[in-house]
Amino acid sequence: MGFLDKKKALIVGVASNRSIAWGIADAMAKQGCEIALTYQNEKLKKRVEKCGEICNSNIIIPCDVASDSSIAQTFTQLKKHWDNFDILVHSVAFAHRTQLDGNYVEVAEREKFAQAHDISSYSFTALAKAANPMLNKNSALLTLSYLGSMRAIPNYNVMGVAKASLEANVRYMAAAMGAEKGIRVNAVSAGPIKTLAASGIKNFGKLLDYAAKSSALKRNVTIEEVGNVAAFLCSDLASGITGEITYVDAGYNFYDTGPNLS
Numbered sequence: 001m002g003f004l005d006k007k008k009a010l011i012v013g014v015a016s017n018r019s020i021a022w023g024i025a026d027a028m029a030k031q032g033c034e035i036a037l038t039y040q041n042e043k044l045k046k047r048v049e050k051c052g053e054i055c056n057s058n059i060i061i062p063c064d065v066a067s068d069s070s071i072a073q074t075f076t077q078l079k080k081h082w083d084n085f086d087i088l089v090h091s092v093a094f095a096h097r098t099q100l101d102g103n104y105v106e107v108a109e110r111e112k113f114a115q116a117h118d119i120s121s122y123s124f125t126a127l128a129k130a131a132n133p134m135l136n137k138n139s140a141l142l143t144l145s146y147l148g149s150m151r152a153i154p155n156y157n158v159m160g161v162a163k164a165s166l167e168a169n170v171r172y173m174a175a176a177m178g179a180e181k182g183i184r185v186n187a188v189s190a191g192p193i194k195t196l197a198a199s200g201i202k203n204f205g206k207l208l209d210y211a212a213k214s215s216a217l218k219r220n221v222t223i224e225e226v227g228n229v230a231a232f233l234c235s236d237l238a239s240g241i242t243g244e245i246t247y248v249d250a251g252y253n254f255y256d257t258g259p260n261l262s
Ligand code: NAD
Pocket: 012, 013, 014, 015, 016, 018, 019, 020, 021, 039, 040, 044, 063, 064, 065, 066, 090, 091, 092, 093, 094, 119, 144, 145, 146, 147, 189, 190, 191, 192, 193, 194, 195, 196, 197, 198
């Protein structure tokens, strides 16, 4: 008996077994959820299929969230397996690498700013729009954010602006989708984790150590910990929670190390 027995979840954003989306798929499967996974491109297909085997899923579909026709095809494919489903997870972000290193105002560019917002924020709305006809009553949608939405964190730059947009998106989507079918929309704001997306970031190891030192729990978080909270938020146990940003960051966002008073 799991708290997601009889639920079906579509998970967008698995690239490897280190992905936060994989932590979420695995946690949901362990609570009895049926899983469908998408992959961004052919290069990632094999790895996502391996993840599918582990969580007993043979529904592995391509989805490039930058393209409306790709999103439409994803749901055409999904419909061949499921008439309806209950959970949609969006675990996707992208900004051009030149945007994530240096002084924000100096490196910012119009097209790359738009691209970051398109793939990291609008795509959540686009997926919700396309999924809506198949979503059951009381379904749950979830996305992944980061503290850079609230604070100006060095080098996070346009991704921080896009995450601020994504968090507002969560509230507007929650307001728009709550009344008709009781659909809930939430985000988990995760602490830093070494994933593929993080491997492209200069000095990510330093950032991890700093985050651990500056957190209440004095450590980093894992994809398993993020996965378990995501599974809870998408379950009926969280039926009263919508439009919220839940921090899973080992107590970093509120913690102040203070001056040395000794
Ligand atoms: P990841 O590289 O494993 O996942 C990022 C995913 O985005 C990949 O699966 C990639 O294929 C997908 N993606 C990018 N562009 C896409 C497109 N056009 N169409 C479809 N998919 C596309 O890295 P991750 O760290 O697991 O990132 C997942 C989410 O978690 C992101 O939203 C990220 O901002 C967020 N997050 C990450 C951290 C961290 O430190 N790793 C912390 C907080 C939040």
